Amino acid sequence: MSAIQAAKGTRDIFAPEIHAWQHLEGAIRDYYGRYLYQEIRTPLFEHSELFSRGIGDQTEVVQKEMYTFRDKAGRSLTLRPENTASVVRAAIENNLFEALAPLRFFYIGPMFRYDKPQKGRYRQFHQFGVEVFADDAPQVDAEVIFSAVDFLRGLGIAQVQLELNSVGCPNCRPAYLKVLRQAAQARSADLCEDCRRKIDGNPLRIFDCKQHACAGIAAAFPVIGDHLCPECREHFAAVREALSWMNVPFLLNPRLVRGLDYYTKTAFEVTSGQLGAQNALLGGGRYNDLIRELGGPDMAGIGFAAGMERLVLHLEHLAAPKPKVLFVATADPRWLAHAVQLAQVLRSEGHPVYVDYQSKNLKKQFKKADRIAAAFTLVLAEDEVRDGAVSVKNMATQEQVKIPLKDLNAWLKQNT
Ligand SMILES: [Zn+2]
Numbered sequence: 268m269s270a271i272q273a274a275k276g277t278r279d280i281f282a283p284e285i286h287a288w289q290h291l292e293g294a295i296r297d298y299y300g301r302y303l304y305q306e307i308r309t310p311l312f313e314h315s316e317l318f319s320r321g322i323g324d325q326t327e328v329v330q331k332e333m334y335t336f337r338d339k340a341g342r343s344l345t346l347r348p349e350n351t352a353s354v355v356r357a358a359i360e361n362n363l364f365e366a367l368a369p370l371r372f373f374y375i376g377p378m379f380r381y382d383k384p385q386k387g388r389y390r391q392f393h394q395f396g397v398e399v400f401a402d403d404a405p406q407v408d409a410e411v412i413f414s415a416v417d418f419l420r421g422l423g424i425a426q427v428q429l430e431l432n433s434v435g436c437p438n439c440r441p442a443y444l445k446v447l448r449q450a451a452q453a454r455s456a457d458l459c460e461d462c463r464r465k466i467d468g469n470p471l472r473i474f475d476c477k478q479h480a481c482a483g484i485a486a487a488f489p490v491i492g493d494h495l496c497p498e499c500r501e502h503f504a505a506v507r508e509a510l511s512w513m514n515v516p517f518l519l520n521p522r523l524v525r526g527l528d529y530y531t532k533t534a535f536e537v538t539s540g541q542l543g544a545q546n547a548l549l550g551g552g553r554y555n556d557l558i559r560e561l562g563g564p565d566m567a568g569i570g571f572a573a574g575m576e577r578l579v580l581h582l583e584h585l586a587a588p589k590p591k592v593l594f595v596a597t598a599d600p601r602w603l604a605h606a607v608q609l610a611q612v613l614r615s616e617g618h619p620v621y622v623d624y625q626s627k628n629l630k631k632q633f634k635k636a637d638r639i640a641a642a643f644t645l646v647l648a649e650d651e652v653r654d655g656a657v658s659v660k661n662m663a664t665q666e667q668v669k670i671p672l673k674d675l676n677a678w679l680k681q682n683t
C-alpha cells in the first residue's frame with residue numbers, strides 16, 4: 268500500500284525543530300505578560316461572514332485565499348486566515364469589555380490560507396499576535412510597536428527595521444482613494460491585469476503588487492500622507508514622538524498599506540535584513556472601526572501579527588537545553604519492580620527517566636542508553652538490591668560508582 272502524505276502546504280514539526288517553537292512560545296508568554304497581555308484561544312473555524320465582513324470583501328485574503336466549506340448542516344464556515352476578527356468577535360460575544368481589563372490579548376496558533384506554498388510559507392502557518400482594545404491614544408500605538416521591535420531583538424534577531432505609515436481614516440481616505448483611482452486610471456494600460464481590477468475595488472492594493480512594472484508605476488502615485496485629515500496628521504505625529512521617547516528608530520514608508528481592509532491610521536511592518544528577500548517578520552496597525560462594525564462598542568483597537576515559521580528559521584540554531592536523562596537498567600526481571608519504583612521517585616524529583624524493560628543483557632541496555640543520549644545508567648543487580656543501593660554509570664566517562672539509594676538524590680543534584 269502506498270503511504271499517505273501530509274496535505275500540500277502543511278508539515279509536521281518535531282525535534283529538534285520543536286525546541287525552537289517551544290522556546291519562541293515561552294518567550295511570547297513571558298514577554299507579553301510583562302505588559303499585562305492575557306492569552307486568548309479562539310476556534311480554528313468561524314462563520315465565513317466574520318472574515319468577509321471583518322477583513323473586507325475586496326481583499327486578496329477573502330477573495331482568493333480562504334478555506335471555506337459547508338458543514339453537514341449547510342453552514343458556510345472558514346478556517347481562520349488571521350486572528351484579529353476572531354478576537355474581536357470573542358470579546359463582543361463574551362462581553363469581555365466589561366469583564367477583562369485592561370483589554371490586551373496575545374494569541375499563538377495556526378492560521379490557514381490557500382496560498383502558493385514556497386520555502387518558509389505554508390497553507391497551515393502559525394502566527395502570534397497581540398490585540399489591544401482601548402482608546403486611540405498614540406502612546407498605545409508606540410508601546411505596541413516598541414514591544415514588537417524589542418521582542419524580536421530580545422530573540423536575538425539582528426538588523427530589525429521598523430517601517431511606519433498612516434493609512435488615514437474614513438474622514439480622509441475616500442478623498443485620497445479618488446485621487447489615487449484617477450492616477451491609476453491614467454496608467455491602467457501599463458498595469459498588470461490584477462492591478463487593473465483593483466482600481467475600482469481597492470486601489471490601495473496596487474501598492475502590494477510584486478510585479479516590477481507595477482511597483483515602478485505605483486511609485487509615482489499620490490500617497491495618503493499628503494491627504495490625511497488634521498486628526499490623522501496629529502495622531503501620526505504623536506505616534507512618532509512617542510516612538511522617539513522610546514528610542515525606536517523607524518523609516519517612514521508612505522506606500523506601506525496593509526493587506527486587510529480594517530486598518531485605520533497607524534500601519535507598520537517590521538523586517539530584518541538578516542533574513543534575505545522574504546524579510547517581513549510582522550505587521551500590524553490600528554483598526555478603530557472594526558469593533559463597532561462587528562457589532563461591539565465604539566472602541567478603538569490596535570495589534571500586529573507575526574509569522575512564526577520565519578522566526579523559528581532564525582531560532583533553530585539555538586541549542587535546546589539538554590536535560591540529563593537517566594536510564595534505569597536491570598540485570599534480571601526479578602528487579603523490575605525495584606526499577607519501576609526507583610523511576611517513580613526520580614521523576615517526582617524532576618529527573619527525566621527511561622526504564623528499560625528488556626532486563627536481560629546489560630551490555631545491550633548500555634548501548635540503548637547511548638542511543639537515547641542518557642547521561643547516566645542506573646543499574647539494579649543482585650548486589651545493589653541486597654545493599655539498598657544502585658550502580659551509576661557515567662555514559663560519557665564510563666566510570667561507575669555504587670551509591671546508597673538514600674544518598675542518590677543528593678548525588679544526582681551534584682552531578683546532573
Ligand atoms: Zn483621517
Ligand SMILES: [Zn+2]
Pocket residue numbers: 458459460461462476477478481
Ligand atoms: Zn500589478
